[in-house]
Amino acid sequence: MWRYLKALKGVIFVQVLFSGLYALTIACIPYLQKMLFDQGFGSGTHALLGLAFLYIGCIAGSAVTQYISQVYEWKTAKGFNLRIKNDFFRAVARYPYRRFAGKSVGEYLSMLSNDVEMLETQYVDAIIDILKSINMLVVYGFFLFVFIDVRIAGVIVAASLVSVFIPKLMAGRLARLRLAYQEQLGRYTDKVKDLLDGFKRIDYVTRGAIGDQHAAILADTEQKHYRFGRFKTLANVTNSFVMDIVSLSAFFAVGYLYYRGQITVGTGIATFGYIESFIYPIKYILNDINSLNASKEAKKNLLALLEESESPLPCKTSFEQAIEFQQTRVALGDFRLEPFTYRFEKGKKYALIGPSGSGKSTVLNALMKYVPQSAGRIVIDGEDIEKLDLSRIVCCIHQHEPIFADDFLNNVSVFRSYPIGGLDKVSGRLQSGMLESLRSRTDAQAMSGGEKQMLAALRLMLADPCICVLDEPFAAMDARMTEQVQKLLMSLENKTIIMVTHKIDRRYLEQFDEILCMEKGRLIAAGTPEQIWGMDSYARLSG
Numbered sequence: 001m002w003r004y005l006k007a008l009k010g011v012i013f014v015q016v017l018f019s020g021l022y023a024l025t026i027a028c029i030p031y032l033q034k035m036l037f038d039q040g041f042g043s044g045t046h047a048l049l050g051l052a053f054l055y056i057g058c059i060a061g062s063a064v065t066q067y068i069s070q071v072y073e074w075k076t077a078k079g080f081n082l083r084i085k086n087d088f089f090r091a092v093a094r095y096p097y098r099r100f101a102g103k104s105v106g107e108y109l110s111m112l113s114n115d116v117e118m119l120e121t122q123y124v125d126a127i128i129d130i131l132k133s134i135n136m137l138v139v140y141g142f143f144l145f146v147f148i149d150v151r152i153a154g155v156i157v158a159a160s161l162v163s164v165f166i167p168k169l170m171a172g173r174l175a176r177l178r179l180a181y182q183e184q185l186g187r188y189t190d191k192v193k194d195l196l197d198g199f200k201r202i203d204y205v206t207r208g209a210i211g212d213q214h215a216a217i218l219a220d221t222e223q224k225h226y227r228f229g230r231f232k233t234l235a236n237v238t239n240s241f242v243m244d245i246v247s248l249s250a251f252f253a254v255g256y257l258y259y260r261g262q263i264t265v266g267t268g269i270a271t272f273g274y275i276e277s278f279i280y281p282i283k284y285i286l287n288d289i290n291s292l293n294a295s296k297e298a299k300k301n302l303l304a305l306l307e308e309s310e311s312p313l314p315c316k317t318s319f320e321q322a323i324e325f326q327q328t329r330v331a332l333g334d335f336r337l338e339p340f341t342y343r344f345e346k347g348k349k350y351a352l353i354g355p356s357g358s359g360k361s362t363v364l365n366a367l368m369k370y371v372p373q374s375a376g377r378i379v380i381d382g383e384d385i386e387k388l389d390l391s392r393i394v395c396c397i398h399q400h401e402p403i404f405a406d407d408f409l410n411n412v413s414v415f416r417s418y419p420i421g422g423l424d425k426v427s428g429r430l431q432s433g434m435l436e437s438l439r440s441r442t443d444a445q446a447m448s449g450g451e452k453q454m455l456a457a458l459r460l461m462l463a464d465p466c467i468c469v470l471d472e473p474f475a476a477m478d479a480r481m482t483e484q485v486q487k488l489l490m491s492l493e494n495k496t497i498i499m500v501t502h503k504i505d506r507r508y509l510e511q512f513d514e515i516l517c518m519e520k521g522r523l524i525a526a527g528t529p530e531q532i533w534g535m536d537s538y539a540r541l542s543g
């Protein structure tokens, strides 16, 4: 966290400096009041006017310094948010998929908004506020000791010092309650996202039940918020109570000294002015310490995410021979992928067929490292994929390929990550006018299911990987579109294609070099189309 504060030290310095100058201008006012009572009335109108001008100078100075200090407060917030949110997004974007999938999108959203905001208001602001309050204490302390009375100042400072220990007593519980609330807020954001994502299912019949789902999690969230707020209020009220005791000590000290004739009326009046000003910064410090304590656990979690960067894996840049599944097992809930062994040769095209739930996508997901292997291994050119970054040689497209809220060109090239020029190479081989019409689409998310799959197929071609992994890529396309894209894919030279498909007619499958048949998590048959046609397993699957 210090590195963020260090990067912002310039703006923080200006903020703290001008808040100190503001305190100075405000601190002069009780002293002017003292002078008014002790000297002003007896020294004629000139002295009175002089005091009035000084007063005007003080309030004008306080307005200017307060404005500058507060503008720099916003600047600090802007700088902090820019840095930490960018770092957060980049850190998450570097995650391997399996680690990313450990949290839901809602939890990430909640961390990015709620936790970062909490860190800004409860941690960064609290540290800066403590610096500002120390500034104020020094200024008011100086005025109290030098211009008012050493004995009164001594009583106030001694009583204040005792109060600094109070927040420590409540720190642990406060931090735990805050963390419980932050975590629940993450779950709430996640649930709302989930329910609103399914908006098409919300209607007259379902509205009540879906509303109840929301109401239940909201009630839990607000209960945790309330529990945290209740305890924080107790901590803050305890601090205020202790501060009131400090005021009371000063009240006794002033009363006693005035009664004994050892201080003037002006000193008494000014003292009360200073007590307020001196005690407020202490109150702020105590509340800020509470905030720091409360944000401790959430800060730890957020920083762990930002700082725990995994060392990047070496990127494999070429594919020479084969992908080998060696006794690969995957366990997902009740499903088991039985030891899967197969060699996918460079440049060949493979189809994976089998009934729903037989484990076809799981094979692809294991290769893409989306799911963990429970045993065995997968190697590419003899190297274990767990030790490699495969993004330069493998690209996978899914039936529901992610489509960003942007235009077609930014989507197909993933914001120009892939060279857009590749589109010209394929335009002649698609239905006339199709590519031109897609190119002009400004909202890719509004495209039809088939058009989105066309976009996904074109995205794969622009990515131009050595190994193309496709999970039912044509399910939503019409027959003509499917045929064109399939032809295009199959004509790509030197590409290794592994495709999950539900199309099992011979004419279609003949385009592949080898066919793998899956059933109940097992590879039950594999071979060239001619070999497969004669097997019972194929007859069963196609039957």
Ligand SMILES: Nc1ncnc2c1ncn2[C@@H]1O[C@H](COP(=O)(O)OP(=O)(O)OP(=O)(O)O)[C@@H](O)[C@H]1O
Pocket (backbone or CB within 6 Å): 332, 333, 334, 335, 354, 355, 356, 357, 358, 359, 360, 361, 362, 363, 500
């Ligand atoms: N993350 C997961 N947690 C628990 N079970 C899972 C998970 N992912 C997949 N499964 C289960 O694994 C089984 C195999 O799923 P898989 O997607 O590989 O089947 P498939 O053959 O591709 O099916 P389909 O043709 O319907 O897409 C299914 O029963 C599925 O519910």
